[in-house]
Amino acid sequence: MKPMKISEAVVRRLPVYLQVLNDLHMRDVQTVSSQELGNRLDLNPAQIRKDLAYFGDFGRKGIGYDVTYLIEKIKQILKLDQPLNVALVGAGNLGRALCNYNMYLKDNMKITAVFDVHPSMIGTSINGLTVLPMEKLAETIRELRIRIGIITVPAVEAQNVADQFVEAGVDGILNFAPTILRLQDQVRIHYANFTTELMSLAYYLNEEEENDDESDLD
Amino acid sequence: MKPMKISEAVVRRLPVYLQVLNDLHMRDVQTVSSQELGNRLDLNPAQIRKDLAYFGDFGRKGIGYDVTYLIEKIKQILKLDQPLNVALVGAGNLGRALCNYNMYLKDNMKITAVFDVHPSMIGTSINGLTVLPMEKLAETIRELRIRIGIITVPAVEAQNVADQFVEAGVDGILNFAPTILRLQDQVRIHYANFTTELMSLAYYLNEEEENDDESDLD
DNA sequence: TAGATTGTTAATCGATTAACAATC
DNA sequence: TAGATTGTTAATCGATTAACAATC
Incomplete structure (x- = not known):
């Protein structure tokens, strides 16, 4: 194991990958590419590949990632293979x-x-x-x-x-x-x-409302 | 209003500032410096000043920020001044x-x-x-x-x-x-x-466990 | 005034993205 | 093989931190 420091942003994405992978697994999907994962999560495929590569070579060039295997690996990383x-x-x-x-x-x-x-x-x-x-x-x-x-x-x-x-x-x-x-x-x-969480969500909403403000119809 | 794009990281910190400020307000604290806020939140004071400065000049040089006023301002930014x-x-x-x-x-x-x-x-x-x-x-x-x-x-x-x-x-x-x-x-x-949330927390715990294992230095 | 602290510019640091050789 | 896709290096982008003049 390399003693590399993994950024918090990476760690926070791992459980999200796991979530999507579990979903794919349920649908009997065997293999997934970083492209496909990126689509589902609105993330850059390169970022996903890089995140995973911090921990090992989990994919296969020309093929993608084996869903079951990657689930297992991410669980190991998060130490969810032990109680x-x-x-x-x-x-x-x-x-x-x-x-x-x-x-x-x-x-x-x-x-x-x-x-x-x-x-x-x-x-x-x-x-x-x-x-x-x-x-x-x-x-x-x-x-x-x-x-x-x-x-x-x-x-x-x-x-x-x-x-x-x-x-x-x-x-x-x-x-x-x-x-x-x-x-x-x-x-x-x-x-x-x-x-x-609600407050930061509110920030974004209200930006939109400023547009509406002028058209005051009743 | 400057049409500046505020990063998500900044927006997510605003409710946290509000939380601390509300607490200070309850304790009848009148004024607070970025230094003091930084201490409480484990954040760099410069970052806090910069975050707030995106939205206006809320502080007073040599003095700090008026707690009540800053609460009011942050609520405005998050549009919590309206239902x-x-x-x-x-x-x-x-x-x-x-x-x-x-x-x-x-x-x-x-x-x-x-x-x-x-x-x-x-x-x-x-x-x-x-x-x-x-x-x-x-x-x-x-x-x-x-x-x-x-x-x-x-x-x-x-x-x-x-x-x-x-x-x-x-x-x-x-x-x-x-x-x-x-x-x-x-x-x-x-x-x-x-x-x-629990999963990403688990990642960090288990790193500690690995440290405990090896007590040898060179 | 003298000390404190802001707002802001410049420097640093880190994270994301692009690009591509390796290879399945 | 030809097309697809990884792992990784290099380029870019953005965010954090340091530093300091302005000023209360």
Whole structure:
């Protein structure tokens, strides 16, 4: 393995490639070219070839990429060929939705523990998992070798939960709360914020509206 | 207004700035420097100044940025100073979670209509909204001047829902389903995919694991 | 004033795209 | 073979960062 530093942009595209490849696989497509992948994803074929070439020679000149093989390879790169246990704190609406999403996570990723602070929540069952009290967090994370923590609590509690996750030895956090977390650098944080996403989408819409403004008909 | 093209990276950072600024505002902080914002967000201060300067001279030399004023300005840029109506299709777990999230959306963005295909869902109430049948989609979107559609249906139905949204005149889509949509270019699509996010996070975790393996230096 | 900090230009860095030899 | 398509190098494009005059 070359010790090359892969840019974040490349890493973020890999799961998207996987998504399309899984779709092609379902349709019994055997082989796909970078051209075809580029069409589907609105990406430059050269970029796709380059992204993949960082990790190995997965294609065949004159032929393209074998769909099944490439799926396997990308899964290896993302280490989805081994189980990845995930914990979630915050069994509210969003938390429960993500737990039930588990079906999609056939890729060895699995939410294996759910926690909440509210006594009324504790002991209830979500998609086969029993909601545990926060006191059990550290212990459970160690026992189940959980490596990623998902935060679906209100903004004010997010930092506190993140600290507890780090303390318990998690090394990645996916934060759905609208808060910027302050943590040691060695813990990787990804943000998944609905509001942020909508806001940037709104920016583009409203550019269009400026065109409409003049023709005020009623 | 200069007709300058703003890069997507810049636009995506604006809501994040807003998030920090709102937090500072809550804490009664009057003024903030690009330095301070950079600290909080792990961004280069020059980048923040440059981002903001695309849209106007919001700061004061020697002083910094007035928090309240900058919040107002960024909201204007994102056009959050006017109401933005949003529709959601798919009143499952995730859809309901997002509807209830509405509290966070004090920024003039609001889910104002919810739809579902399942007869058992139709007529039920979510956060004050009555779930409507798909037949009502086009009509409702026009009447309420809805500009953004959120998709929270299973993967296989996503393309169909997207087509209906576009047909009804929506000009932006936020897709939570794990599917790449094919639409006309004039409609802007953002993806918010839980699984994709987890996968890219997983990539980085596992790099760390490889580092732990070898404790030898030369 | 003196120190701080912006807005902006110039320098650097990195990512995307084009082009093409290798080869299936 | 002839056409197709990769992997990769070189060219281009764009984004980030450094530096500093302007000025509060």
